Amino acid sequence: MGVLDELTRPAGDADVVCGVPARLVAAPRDTAEAAALIKAAQGRSVVIRGGGTKLDWGPPPRSLDLIIDTRRLAGVVEHAAGDLITVVRAGTPMADLHGLPGQQLALDAPATATAGGTVATNASGPRRLRYGTARDLLIGITVVRPDGTVTRAGGRVVKNVAGYDLGKLYTGAFGTLGLITECVFRLHPVPAATAFVRATTPPLHAAKVLAGQFAASALEVSAAPGAEPELAVLLEGTPAGVRERAATVARLLGGRVGERPPEWWDVPPWSPGDVGVKLTGTLSQVPALLATAVGAGATVRGSAGAGVLYAGFPAGPDAAPDGAVGAGRAVELLRAAAVRAGGHAVVLTAPAGVRETLDMWGPVSGLALMRRVKEQFDPDHRFAPGRFVGGI
Amino acid sequence: MTSIDALAARLRAEIGPRRVLTDRQELRTYECDGLAHYKVIPALVALPGTADQVAAVVRACAETGTPFVARGSGTGLSGGALPHADGVLIVTSQLREIVEVRPEDERAVVQPGVINLQVTKAAAPHGYYYAPDPSSQQICSIGGNVAENSGGAHCLKYGFTTNHVTGLEVVTPDGERIRLGGPAPDAPGYDLLGAFVGSEGTLGVATEVTVKLTRLPETVRTLLAGFRSTDQAGAATSAIIAAGVVPAAVEMMDVLAIEAAEAAVGCGYPAGAGAVLIVELDGPAAEVEAQFAEVSALCEANGAFETRIAADDEERALIWRGRKSAFAAVGRISPDYIVQDGVIPRTALPSVLRRIGEVAAEHGIRVANVFHAGDGNLHPLVLFDDAVPGESARAETVSGAILDLCIEHGGSITGEHGVGVDKARYLPRMFSDDDLDTMQLVRCAFDPDGIANPGKVFPTPRLCGERPARRRGAHPLQESGVAEVF
Numbered sequence: 001m002g003v004l005d006e007l008t009r010p011a012g013d014a015d016v017v018c019g020v021p022a023r024l025v026a027a028p029r030d031t032a033e034a035a036a037l038i039k040a041a042q043g044r045s046v047v048i049r050g051g052g053t054k055l056d057w058g059p060p061p062r063s064l065d066l067i068i069d070t071r072r073l074a075g076v077v078e079h080a081a082g083d084l085i086t087v088v089r090a091g092t093p094m095a096d097l098h099g100l101p102g103q104q105l106a107l108d109a110p111a112t113a114t115a116g117g118t119v120a121t122n123a124s125g126p127r128r129l130r131y132g133t134a135r136d137l138l139i140g141i142t143v144v145r146p147d148g149t150v151t152r153a154g155g156r157v158v159k160n161v162a163g164y165d166l167g168k169l170y171t172g173a174f175g176t177l178g179l180i181t182e183c184v185f186r187l188h189p190v191p192a193a194t195a196f197v198r199a200t201t202p203p204l205h206a207a208k209v210l211a212g213q214f215a216a217s218a219l220e221v222s223a224a225p226g227a228e229p230e231l232a233v234l235l236e237g238t239p240a241g242v243r244e245r246a247a248t249v250a251r252l253l254g255g256r257v258g259e260r261p262p263e264w265w266d267v268p269p270w271s272p273g274d275v276g277v278k279l280t281g282t283l284s285q286v287p288a289l290l291a292t293a294v295g296a297g298a299t300v301r302g303s304a305g306a307g308v309l310y311a312g313f314p315a316g317p318d319a320a321p322d323g324a325v326g327a328g329r330a331v332e333l334l335r336a337a338a339v340r341a342g343g344h345a346v347v348l349t350a351p352a353g354v355r356e357t358l359d360m361w362g363p364v365s366g367l368a369l370m371r372r373v374k375e376q377f378d379p380d381h382r383f384a385p386g387r388f389v390g391g392i
Numbered sequence: 393m394t395s396i397d398a399l400a401a402r403l404r405a406e407i408g409p410r411r412v413l414t415d416r417q418e419l420r421t422y423e424c425d426g427l428a429h430y431k432v433i434p435a436l437v438a439l440p441g442t443a444d445q446v447a448a449v450v451r452a453c454a455e456t457g458t459p460f461v462a463r464g465s466g467t468g469l470s471g472g473a474l475p476h477a478d479g480v481l482i483v484t485s486q487l488r489e490i491v492e493v494r495p496e497d498e499r500a501v502v503q504p505g506v507i508n509l510q511v512t513k514a515a516a517p518h519g520y521y522y523a524p525d526p527s528s529q530q531i532c533s534i535g536g537n538v539a540e541n542s543g544g545a546h547c548l549k550y551g552f553t554t555n556h557v558t559g560l561e562v563v564t565p566d567g568e569r570i571r572l573g574g575p576a577p578d579a580p581g582y583d584l585l586g587a588f589v590g591s592e593g594t595l596g597v598a599t600e601v602t603v604k605l606t607r608l609p610e611t612v613r614t615l616l617a618g619f620r621s622t623d624q625a626g627a628a629t630s631a632i633i634a635a636g637v638v639p640a641a642v643e644m645m646d647v648l649a650i651e652a653a654e655a656a657v658g659c660g661y662p663a664g665a666g667a668v669l670i671v672e673l674d675g676p677a678a679e680v681e682a683q684f685a686e687v688s689a690l691c692e693a694n695g696a697f698e699t700r701i702a703a704d705d706e707e708r709a710l711i712w713r714g715r716k717s718a719f720a721a722v723g724r725i726s727p728d729y730i731v732q733d734g735v736i737p738r739t740a741l742p743s744v745l746r747r748i749g750e751v752a753a754e755h756g757i758r759v760a761n762v763f764h765a766g767d768g769n770l771h772p773l774v775l776f777d778d779a780v781p782g783e784s785a786r787a788e789t790v791s792g793a794i795l796d797l798c799i800e801h802g803g804s805i806t807g808e809h810g811v812g813v814d815k816a817r818y819l820p821r822m823f824s825d826d827d828l829d830t831m832q833l834v835r836c837a838f839d840p841d842g843i844a845n846p847g848k849v850f851p852t853p854r855l856c857g858e859r860p861a862r863r864r865g866a867h868p869l870q871e872s873g874v875a876e877v878f
């Protein structure tokens with residue numbers, strides 16, 4: 001029996017990526033086994049699966065022989081509390097990293113998502129305003145390249161400029177440059193106190209919070225057709241400090257202070273079958289971006305403090321509310337608004353049938369160079385072929 | 393006519409005669425950066441005044457296979473801007489315009505030669521500043537900061553250059569101008585911006601930089617604590633971090649560094665201190681006051697025999713003066729010195745400092761320690777006298793041994809000064825051949841002919857496209873149009 005037979009099993013009914021069925025599935029136990037697997041899988045196309053929570057993000061693969069599942073590549077290798085870092089295997093569920101004693105990996109991600117998947121998608125939530133995204137918190141990484149070479153970048157210390165910062169390149173690459181097997185993250189202390197301020201108020205009032213001295217950890221907006229827009233602010237710190245700042249922010253926005261976030265906090269504004277779009281723009285353009293999206297029939301949530309919004313709307317004109325436009329037209333409108341705002345509109349998810357009609361990534365600057373990078377790492381275009389920008 | 397003469401003639405025609413230097417005396421001005429014992433006179437210096445002119449110079453280099461090196465203010469401490477004897481040095485000193493300051497977007501757009509502190513000066517009237525603050529901020533350029541991923545005392549809380557740059561315009565080594573990132577976060581596609589930051593001029597020349605502006609804090613509080621030993625000061629640092637406080641800065645100096653600073657600037661640190669700690673907290677007033685009380689108590693609990701609190705900006709400046717002058721100050725107590733830059737996990741601080749002391753004693757060399765204690769970034773100053781035969785070699789040995797200690801403890805051979813020419817030979821102690829090979833895949837994508845700052849960072853260059861499996865040009869699917877669908 002060859003190595004590939006030993007390390008894989010035939011794919012089952014559930015082993016599908018965006019409607020494309022795989023032929024084989026493997027769940028390597030460690031980096032060495034993953035390297036052996038990938039070496040043995042030369043010539044085959046590969047998609048990596050973490051928690052599988054966001055495999056429907058991005059276009060379908062052009063071909064799919066093998067799914068590499070990171071489920072067994074799991075576990076916290078080390079939590080060095082005094083150094084505020086943790087070393088984790090890529091398949092570790094984010095739930096395990098939310099509850100480190102006294103410390104946290106300050107990334108908002110669903111409990112069942114994996115560390116590797118969160119890095120590969122550079123997904124982020126409300127607290128990015130204070131803590132940044134996976135890009136900012138990842139300090140070291142181990143990757144198995146498409147040719148099976150095991151390679152590391154970064155290290156175990158936060159401050160480190162030795163060699164190229166390849167962690168940044170793998171972050172948000174959607175598994176097109178190799179398999180992430182281990183990550184080292186910077187941690188933060190769990191704040192002593194937190195409070196939320198919630199207000200029904202026009203989004204442009206977010207600027208008042210940013211201009212103030214509140215050091216907000218999150219500044220979120222929620223808007224939908226026919227509903228009053230809301231702002232919500234997360235404050236973290238010492239009990240006395242949080243109390244004082246929360247009261248001031250509540251007065252400023254005409255809102256109220258609570259212990260819990262609003263029900264829409266960190267919940268993507270789309271349901272299965274909807275189109276989900278990520279919108280970015282400069283801070284001053286957030287209100288305009290919101291207005292365009294809501295005008296096109298979308299429900300929008302996201303960080304008014306960071307300029308990163310998520311918009312969701314029904315895919316078919318039948319399901320859409322009165323006056324709403326079709327998915328293709330809505331994406332065009334959103335993209336034009338995002339470009340005006342200095343940012344981008346990326347379709348994260350859309351149901352089969354609609355997905356094929358949409359330009360999911362939109363225009364990307366530096367694409368020729370990105371192709372050259374892909375060519376260097378994966379000259380045979382085997383890893384997640386066609387799932388990334390420009391058909392990479 | 394030599395090839396350089398031909399290149400000079402072409403560049404004079406393209407960017408103007410005053411922007412091209414070939415006179416040996418003028419070239420000599422640029423023979424070294426902040427690491428002055430490496431010296432090379434470049435074949436030609438170009439002083440472009442626009443991004444287009446930078447592109448013209450790089451294109452000329454690409455077409456003639458001439459190496460080029462970018463240079464900002466030349467304050468780098470790893471020989472990154474050391475010229476190439478047969479190459480062009482592209483100096484950004486004529487690119488000093490602050491293009492835009494947009495407090496409402498928390499962004500500024502600047503040319504690469506703009507001095508770090510000027511960005512803060514331009515933003516401050518609006519209540520904002522540029523957070524990365526290398527000690528050289530009065531002279532170093534933003535382009536140099538981008539290339540080195542520079543940090544400063546306050547990066548413990550605020551992060552490094554890479555966390556504060558959202559967009560770049562870059563001239564790639566083939567002479568093309570491209571944009572990476574932009575004013576908004578999370579540009580789709582590979583994070584080439586993230587790969588470019590910290591690449592030490594080996595991936596091209598940054599011609600425009602979009603940076604984040606940070607709200608000026610409501611309150612800043614600074615404390616100076618004197619301890620009997622570095623062990624005590626290290627324990628206090630650990631206790632502060634363990635308490636969940638994230639200070640803006642935690643800086644430490646040992647007895648020799650204090651002695652030097654006193655001799656140089658008379659900073660009046662607590663008499664008899666074996667170590668001092670500077671702790672700065674910033675943020676909303678109520679937060680800072682509560683945490684400041686905690687920090688003072690933790691310093692005292694860990695043996696601080698004297699603590700001083702800056703009452704105003706002037707007193708704060710006084711506390712910082714000793715720290716900021718430390719590098720230059722050791723010149724007062726030693727004719728020559730090496731500034732080392734290494735990183736260790738913070739918890740290893742006491743044992744590593746002890747080992748540095750032992751290694752230094754074994755070789756009869758003195759080491760003064762100044763460092764960013766909060767993030768374990770050491771700056772041991774290895775003191776020697778070049779006039780004493782053999783001493784510089786012994787200092788070099790001690791300096792190298794310090795890097796080995798950093799690696800042994802899971803740290804890094806550089807926290808902010810970069811690899812440059814100086815540490816290329818140490819890089820393989822930290823990374824495997826495969827790791828370095830992988831980094832150079834990125835190099836091959838940007839610069840297949842290896843003309844951008846050759847000989848820096850990597851001890852052995854990778855021949856791009858050497859592997860038989862590697863395809864040249866576009867992928868067949870791409871050529872047939874399939875991969876271009878979207």
Ligand SMILES: Cc1cc2nc3c(=O)[nH]c(=O)nc-3n(C[C@H](O)[C@H](O)[C@H](O)COP(=O)(O)OP(=O)(O)OC[C@H]3O[C@@H](n4cnc5c(N)ncnc54)[C@H](O)[C@@H]3O)c2cc1C
Pocket residue numbers: 047048049050051052053054055056058070090091108109110112113114115116117118119120121123124125126174175176178179180181266267268310384
């Ligand atoms: C505001 C917001 C809210 C969100 N809410 C939700 C939510 O409610 N529910 C939800 O499911 N998701 C949500 N997400 C998205 C989710 O957080 C991430 O996409 C998720 O962390 C992906 O993890 P996963 O393990 O499920 O990855 P998968 O879905 O398995 O994979 C995602 C991508 O990463 C690649 N990948 C996975 N692992 C690796 C690896 N080890 N190496 C290389 N590539 C890899 C895959 O090939 C794929 O392209 C949200 C995101 C945002 C921004």
Ligand SMILES: Cc1cc2nc3c(=O)[nH]c(=O)nc-3n(C[C@H](O)[C@H](O)[C@H](O)COP(=O)(O)OP(=O)(O)OC[C@H]3O[C@@H](n4cnc5c(N)ncnc54)[C@H](O)[C@@H]3O)c2cc1C
Pocket residue numbers: 425426461462463464465466467468469471472473484504525526527528531532533534535536537538539540541542543544545592593594596597598599719808809845
């Ligand atoms: C007294 C002193 C204190 C210092 N303190 C600190 C500190 O606290 N923290 C810290 O991080 N560093 C510090 N440094 C080091 C140095 O100041 C930084 O590395 C700084 O970023 C270098 O900027 P520069 O403009 O002088 O660059 P240069 O020295 O001119 O060049 C540095 C590197 O950047 C490349 N480069 C320059 N401009 C560009 C461009 N436009 N595009 C692409 N590549 C470019 C060069 O090729 C070279 O590799 C200190 C130096 C001194 C002398």
